[in-house]
Amino acid sequence: MRDKAAVHRTFTGHHMLNVMAAFFAVVIGVNVMMATFASRSWSGLVVKDxxxxxxxxxxxxxxxxxxxxxxxxxxxxxxxxxxxxxxxxxxxxxxxxxxxxxxxxxxxxxxxxxxxxxxxxxxxxxxxxxxxxxxxxxxxxxxxxxxxxxxxxxxxxxxxxxxx
Incomplete structure (x- = not known):
């Protein structure tokens, strides 16, 4: 029988998938937040024509x-x-x-x-x-x-x- 203290956890493909999903979720979330702030705060209009x-x-x-x-x-x-x-x-x-x-x-x-x-x-x-x-x-x-x-x-x- 294995001793619970001796169990060694390995970094699996599922772990890597979770890390990548979290990374891209943060990047996309920040981009959406910044785009929202930019669109609400500046008209972008300097001259009409x-x-x-x-x-x-x-x-x-x-x-x-x-x-x-x-x-x-x-x-x-x-x-x-x-x-x-x-x-x-x-x-x-x-x-x-x-x-x-x-x-x-x-x-x-x-x-x-x-x-x-x-x-x-x-x-x-x-x-x-x-x-x-x-x-x-x-x-x-x-x-x-x-x-x-x-x-x-x-x-x-x-x-x-x-x-x-």
């Missing part, structure tokens, strides 16, 4: 160079659910602008994106009251005078909930 965007690139680049050469600059700030935007000339004097629009976009996804028109408080000073949720945002600011874009800029900001 890449051909049209490529045709407009040179004219947009020239307009941006002209805006940079004008010396007009802006400053975006947020405090206590009020969004402030100050725009001034190269010499520091307030720039003459009629309306300012801000577009808040999440870097990933478009479910929380929104656009606001700021109210003119004084020459070169605009603001609007709106609660902005915490996290990372890309803010595009467009300033116009008589339907002509005077300044267009985009800034990336991080809003911390505890600092409000």
């Amino acid at each position: 890449t051909y049209v965007a490529s045709q407009e690139f040179n004219s947009k680049a020239a307009a941006m160079r002209a805006m940079a050469a004008s010396g007009i600059s802006g400053n975006l700030s947020l405090s206590h659910d009020v969004i402030h935007y100050d725009i001034h000339n190269r010499d520091g004097s307030p720039a003459t602008v009629q309306d300012v629009t801000v577009r808040f976009r999440r870097p990933v996804g478009d479910r929380e994106d929104f656009q606001l028109v700021l109210t003119k408080k004084s020459e070169g000073r605009f603001e609007v009251e709106h609660h902005v949720r915490s996290g990372d945002w890309i803010v595009e600011i467009i300033s116009r005078k008589k339907d002509v874009t005077v300044m267009q800029e985009a800034v990336r900001i991080d809003i911390a909930e505890f600092g409000r």
Whole structure:
């Protein structure tokens, strides 16, 4: 009779099949999880029509160079659910602008994106009251005078909930 302590177990084909099945189950499970996260968090849309965007690139680049050469600059700030935007000339004097629009976009996804028109408080000073949720945002600011874009800029900001 065999002694139970002396029984030696061997690694069989069934063991190898179980190891391989477990390995591939983990790999497939992780891939499904990552694909689900990716499809829920990013629209994948950068531009609606890449051909049209490529045709407009040179004219947009020239307009941006002209805006940079004008010396007009802006400053975006947020405090206590009020969004402030100050725009001034190269010499520091307030720039003459009629309306300012801000577009808040999440870097990933478009479910929380929104656009606001700021109210003119004084020459070169605009603001609007709106609660902005915490996290990372890309803010595009467009300033116009008589339907002509005077300044267009985009800034990336991080809003911390505890600092409000």
